Amino acid sequence: MKTLERLVIKYILKIIYCLSYIFKIKKRIVFATYRPDYMEGNYKYILDEIKKRNLDYECKILYEKPGAGLAGMLKYLKHMCIAEHYLATSEFFIVDDFYFPVYAVNKLRKGTEVVQVWHACGAFKKFALSTVDENYSNGNEYIKYIPIHTNYTHVTVTSKEVAKHYAAAFNMSEDNIDPIGVPRTDIFFDEKKKEEAKEILYKKYPKLKDKKIILYAPTFRGTGQSDANSGIAFDVDKVVNALGEDYVLAIKMHPFVKWRYEKESDKVVDMSDYKSINDILFITDILITDYSSTVFEFALLDKPMIFYADDLETYINDRDFYYEYTSFVPGPIVKTTDELVDLIKEDNYDLEKVRKFKEKFFDYTDGCSSKRFVDKIILKK
Structure with missing residues (x-):
């Protein structure tokens, strides 16, 4: 209008x-x-x-x-x-x-x-x-x-x-x-509900059972629902081919984004149509994102995050952040597919940084x- x-x-x-x-x-x-x-x-x-x-x-x-x-x-x-x-x-x-x-x-x-x-x-x-x-x-x-x-x-x-x-x-x-x-984070401290959420997910996506889940959950580009857009910033084939058979790459687009990944396989699944991203976080081993606030919820699980920020300068010019990005994010920053693959293979993350991030941004974890x-x-x- x-x-x-x-x-x-x-x-x-x-x-x-x-x-x-x-x-x-x-x-x-x-x-x-x-x-x-x-x-x-x-x-x-x-x-x-x-x-x-x-x-x-x-x-x-x-x-x-x-x-x-x-x-x-x-x-x-x-x-x-x-x-x-x-x-x-x-x-x-x-x-x-x-x-x-x-x-x-x-x-x-x-x-x-x-x-x-x-x-x-x-x-x-x-x-x-x-x-x-x-x-x-x-x-x-x-x-x-x-x-x-x-x-x-x-x-x-x-x-x-x-x-x-x-x-x-x-x-x-x-x-x-x-x-x-934030009321919706209460589930992160309810083990029974978390297990129920996991079982529902495994029933819907049986190939995820007993796998290491890498979740890619980027924010959208644009100004709102009407022009929201996004895609996958890295080479999916190169990533999944470089990782072992025990890994699955899950994709969760922002709710505003209509784009979907169409080349699903045993190692790649698009979960964008699943309503609750919090439920998906419970089965996620590593989160890959860019500028999504999902990092706050994921920090409650004390798990590693990787930040794929290949358009960081553009995003700063268009929207900017409340904190200086490189010192704020609780995980390593990469800008190429090769850097992403190498980091996942290294499997060496600073979880103390994640815990400090959680303590800073949550007064209550009860x-x-x-x-x-x-x-x-x-x-x-």
Whole structure:
């Protein structure tokens, strides 16, 4: 959508928000997202905790992805209008990314809180308002008319270390940034659930059983869902041919990326359509990525990572990072297929660096982030 179209929608939503004042605020928690079309991640763990405690709240789930063409736009407009009404009439409105209806109003109604449970852990590549001066951003002109990432009353993060970066990204005080942990990481400390997740994976991908799994999980290139793109930066055949028969290369593209690897074999499997990357991490022996925030979750497993960053300079120019990349990443950096193969063959990784990385970016490693969320945000304990 162009800025003019967004402005028209913004004022339609503002009218709906104001008209909704005739309704009382309900004891309701709304989970709103445009990312997946099913319950997953932070939302699933928070909702499970709410149900476990039998809290007296109505829970409403709103997910709808923007559609193509006029019909798709009208359908999404209807979704936003409904969301706007819920925003005006609910105690809690939870989002996990950019969510337009939240920014359509200048000020929230008293009695409503908007909680941002950002979809990524830690703080790696820049996001939200931190990218305004980068090629990745919509730019100042857009933000002038549509004040994105406003109206958040709480933002939950993994540690005090990253609070300042989220405060900058959302132009808010650090006092409203809550380093209580990320609910979806609770599974990393639940051995029973981890084993169940592994069994489901091995049943779906039987050739992975008893193999050493190297997972390639790059981030996307582009500015969002509409133009997200990626591929495999290294020579897959050269890598798998150089490794022993006990290795399998698994590929997991970012959810925004539609591209799939079509030359699967006994040694290469594309798992991009599998919903939970966290589950895949449990069977992964080595992670290869570039600039993906998956590194934070993987660090919880104390396993080695390799960073294939052949376009690092370009990525810095386009988007940049919160930390200096080469000293920040908890693993070796390679830029060619040969360097990657040699490193895997050496099998010599500095896991102490991974552990220090984990300690820096996670204040809690106890599997109780969902409980803290309900206690701190919902129950105000």
